[in-house]
Amino acid sequence: MSKVFVDVGLSLDGFLAGPGRRPGHPLGDGGLAIHEWMFATAAFAERHGGDGGGGERGPDDELVRAVFARTGAYVMGRCMFDEGEVGWPEHAPFHAPVFVVTRHARAPWGRPGGTTFHFVTDGLASAMRQARAAAGERDVRVSGGADVIQQAFEDGHVDELTLHVAPVLLGQGLRLFDGMVATRCRFEPLAAAASPRVQHLHFRCVPRSLPTSEPRS
Amino acid sequence: MSKVFVDVGLSLDGFLAGPGRRPGHPLGDGGLAIHEWMFATAAFAERHGGDGGGGERGPDDELVRAVFARTGAYVMGRCMFDEGEVGWPEHAPFHAPVFVVTRHARAPWGRPGGTTFHFVTDGLASAMRQARAAAGERDVRVSGGADVIQQAFEDGHVDELTLHVAPVLLGQGLRLFDGMVATRCRFEPLAAAASPRVQHLHFRCVPRSLPTSEPRS
Numbered sequence: 001m002s003k004v005f006v007d008v009g010l011s012l013d014g015f016l017a018g019p020g021r022r023p024g025h026p027l028g029d030g031g032l033a034i035h036e037w038m039f040a041t042a043a044f045a046e047r048h049g050g051d052g053g054g055g056e057r058g059p060d061d062e063l064v065r066a067v068f069a070r071t072g073a074y075v076m077g078r079c080m081f082d083e084g085e086v087g088w089p090e091h092a093p094f095h096a097p098v099f100v101v102t103r104h105a106r107a108p109w110g111r112p113g114g115t116t117f118h119f120v121t122d123g124l125a126s127a128m129r130q131a132r133a134a135a136g137e138r139d140v141r142v143s144g145g146a147d148v149i150q151q152a153f154e155d156g157h158v159d160e161l162t163l164h165v166a167p168v169l170l171g172q173g174l175r176l177f178d179g180m181v182a183t184r185c186r187f188e189p190l191a192a193a194a195s196p197r198v199q200h201l202h203f204r205c206v207p208r209s210l211p212t213s214e215p216r217s
Numbered sequence: 218m219s220k221v222f223v224d225v226g227l228s229l230d231g232f233l234a235g236p237g238r239r240p241g242h243p244l245g246d247g248g249l250a251i252h253e254w255m256f257a258t259a260a261f262a263e264r265h266g267g268d269g270g271g272g273e274r275g276p277d278d279e280l281v282r283a284v285f286a287r288t289g290a291y292v293m294g295r296c297m298f299d300e301g302e303v304g305w306p307e308h309a310p311f312h313a314p315v316f317v318v319t320r321h322a323r324a325p326w327g328r329p330g331g332t333t334f335h336f337v338t339d340g341l342a343s344a345m346r347q348a349r350a351a352a353g354e355r356d357v358r359v360s361g362g363a364d365v366i367q368q369a370f371e372d373g374h375v376d377e378l379t380l381h382v383a384p385v386l387l388g389q390g391l392r393l394f395d396g397m398v399a400t401r402c403r404f405e406p407l408a409a410a411a412s413p414r415v416q417h418l419h420f421r422c423v424p425r426s427l428p429t430s431e432p433r434s
Contacts, residue, residue, distance in 0.1 A: 012394065012404060013231060013392070013393075013394035013395075013397070014230060014231040014392075014394075165418065167403075167404035167405060167406055167420060168404075169394055169397055169398050169400070170398070171394075171396060171397065171398035175230070175231075176230075177229065177230035177231075177386055177388075178230075179388060180230070180386055180388065181386050181387070181388035183386070186384075187229060187384035187385075188384060188413065189384055189411040189412065189413060189414070189415060189416045190411060191411045192409035192410055192411040192416045192417070192418070193409055194406040194407060194408050194409040194418070194419070195406065196405065196406060197406070198406060199406045199409045199418050200409070201382065201409070201411070201416050201418075202411070203384060
């Protein structure tokens, strides 16, 4: 059955992005270092580099390739889309339907290469339903930002989490888990692997019921 | 050659301990969950349980056992000692010399079972030297707290780091890496392993030179 997953890069001190984020600088100061392992892969070069040349093979490459292959649709928040609308190349790097959770209605926006952005104004649950339907047998990736990922965990939408932990310290920035404690999702370690550039942590997300008196923090 | 290592448990959101730490409650609210994987091991039960009964075998147990076996001496900060002086049993759980970095001179304090606390008033570098000498062929563990660990990284004393990441979110508390960016130690992923209770991340710490203008944060 189709799954919903979160797959994000973090610094060793838990940041999705460094300090000083602004339009055109979505990863903040130092934040590119979080993804250097991925930029080095052949899969990334093929997807983003145009001519398909360059990039390393090996376990990191296979992992990136598998994530691209399994994903039939994406869900993202408005801020991530706004940043990407400026920053992504004309051939947006998704090559699949992307459901953007937003308050602003807008007609679907198709890009060369198979990415179509759909703007969902009736909430995350609706975006998840539409993404599942669009993905068919393939999986749905909740791309970000942190607020949408947290909400997806809190609302019990997510089946799997992968963290790619880069061995860098950013000191400040945007944390994936900031302020998140009580969720309808319990994390169970599934597997872990190390490469010279990064460590990959895989978790199953298991639904749990919350006592109704438990505060959502 | 003898090595210096840091081996600590963290929550998934990067905390060494939860909020509300106070004397007699050193791990803070929820902090015990960080170490549940270790409490479940036979090695821990043997070391702390008195009769040596109970506890699970398997990879987590082997890892705990290996850490005990490799350690010839410990270095810790004053706060960790103060907490432990109250909280540890009469047979303190180190069974080796422990060098406490403190401003308060005090005669060595031997405990049944082979733990002797030595109080070092001339700084971390001196404690490291004394611990290396005491450990002989075995390794030196920098136990904590976070301030001593950070200083040991900053000063380039540490050869290896292991993080045991428990799949729990604490939301608040004491972070291992808070405020630490520029260090004389670069982290290189060595290995990673998952068990049902925890994920273990191993790093080599490689010295690097800092530009003298780089601020220590």
